[in-house]
Amino acid sequence: MATLPNPLPHLAADPTGSTLGLALPAGRLIDATDDGPWHEPLLWHADAPSAPGDWAAHQDAYRAAGLVPVVIEVGGGQGGPQDWELMPADTSYPGDHDPEEILTGFWEEYAAEDDDWPGLAPATVGTDAEQADLLAAHLADSFLSPGSSFKEPRLALVPARRSADVPAAIGWSGPANYESDTARLCAVLRSWEDRFGLRVLALTFNQLVLSVAAPPTTLAEAEAIAAEHFAFCPDNITQGAHTTLRAYAEHELLAKQTWSFWWD
Numbered sequence: 001m002a003t004l005p006n007p008l009p010h011l012a013a014d015p016t017g018s019t020l021g022l023a024l025p026a027g028r029l030i031d032a033t034d035d036g037p038w039h040e041p042l043l044w045h046a047d048a049p050s051a052p053g054d055w056a057a058h059q060d061a062y063r064a065a066g067l068v069p070v071v072i073e074v075g076g077g078q079g080g081p082q083d084w085e086l087m088p089a090d091t092s093y094p095g096d097h098d099p100e101e102i103l104t105g106f107w108e109e110y111a112a113e114d115d116d117w118p119g120l121a122p123a124t125v126g127t128d129a130e131q132a133d134l135l136a137a138h139l140a141d142s143f144l145s146p147g148s149s150f151k152e153p154r155l156a157l158v159p160a161r162r163s164a165d166v167p168a169a170i171g172w173s174g175p176a177n178y179e180s181d182t183a184r185l186c187a188v189l190r191s192w193e194d195r196f197g198l199r200v201l202a203l204t205f206n207q208l209v210l211s212v213a214a215p216p217t218t219l220a221e222a223e224a225i226a227a228e229h230f231a232f233c234p235d236n237i238t239q240g241a242h243t244t245l246r247a248y249a250e251h252e253l254l255a256k257q258t259w260s261f262w263w264d
Contacts, residue, residue: 006159007066008041020065022058025050032082033171035089042086042170045072045156050144054155056137067157070166071143071202071209075152078205081170088171090180094164097187106231117231121224123195124214132213136163136199139211139258143202150202163199164189167208174206175263178233188232196225201258210259222249229253233261 007020008029017024025048029041044067055069062069074080100120107117143153160169167174168183179185189210192198197213216222226249230237242248253259 004159004161005066006040008044008157008159011041011044017065021061022065023061030081030086030170032086033089034085034087034173038086038088038171042088043072043081043156043158045074045081045154047154049146049153050155052141052145054144055140056134059133059137062157066159068160068163068166068169068200069140070156070158070163070200071140071150071153072156073150073152073202073204073207074154075150076204080152080154081156084205085173085176086171087173087176087180087182091168091171092181092183094168094183094186094190097184099188099191102184102187103228103231106234107227110234111230118224118227120191121195121216121221121228124197124216124221127197127214129197132193132197132199132211135197135213135257136201136211139201143209150204153202162190162193164193166200167203172203174203174208175233175261178235178263185232188228192228198259206263208261210261212257212259215256216249216253217255219246219250219254222253225249225253229259229261233263235264236261239264 010019011017011029025046027044027046030043031038031041072081104117143150158166158169160166165186168186172182199211201211202209216225223246226245237243237248242251
């Protein structure tokens with residue numbers, strides 16, 4: 001795999017990113033990891049809240065610069081990304097992993113002994129990459145606006161090949177108690193990106209929020225995806241409000257355009 005060029009170092013001398021075709025507000029570069037400063041910035045985030053529509057207005061410019069937008073929480077109990085114990089040194093490449101093998105392994109470890117892995121859910125239909133990007137930009141406004149569930153949301157930019165790779169690109173350690181190599185989970189996100197129009201919408205210290213442009217429209221479709229969610233993040237079901245796959249599918253997945261995961 002060829003190394004992806006990281007445009008973020010340019011922002012040290014050019015904070016607005018004009019040489020990259022950007023017009024960034026005041027912000028900061030984050031290189032702090034669990035092992036000390038990384039050799040290059042892992043992400044940039046704005047210092048102040050963004051205005052509604054900022055993600056959508058600049059999305060093409062971000063893409064052209066090799067950057068992927070994501071909303072991050074900088075005011076939670078665990079602080080901002082400089083305090084998240086990022087672990088890029090322990091993170092592999094998502095493309096090196098097979099998503100079904102990963103989900104099968106988790107299922108066999110955490111599901112009931114007599115429950116066989118049902119296999120990957122079929123892809124839903126009715127979306128394309130442009131629609132997925134537009135939905136993510138629209139939903140981002142709800143996180144970036146005052147009164148959102150985030151205390152201090154900020155727009156961040158990450159050098160990544162695709163949205164599904166964002167957690168791995170920064171060495172996010174939110175699921176560390178479940179899976180120490182976030183790239184393995186990002187391999188699953190890539191599969192969901194292809195099958196359901198997923199985009200990584202927001203990150204906190206241990207929460208991942210996704211936009212879903214092609215969610216399941218029938219309970220059968222939702223139940224098939226619920227099995228993948230259980231394998232991906234058992235806490236969503238075992239510590240959630242809906243403790244059976246059917247109930248989880250009906251209340252959390254059916255026609256829902258956001259999926260959220262939290263690891264204890």
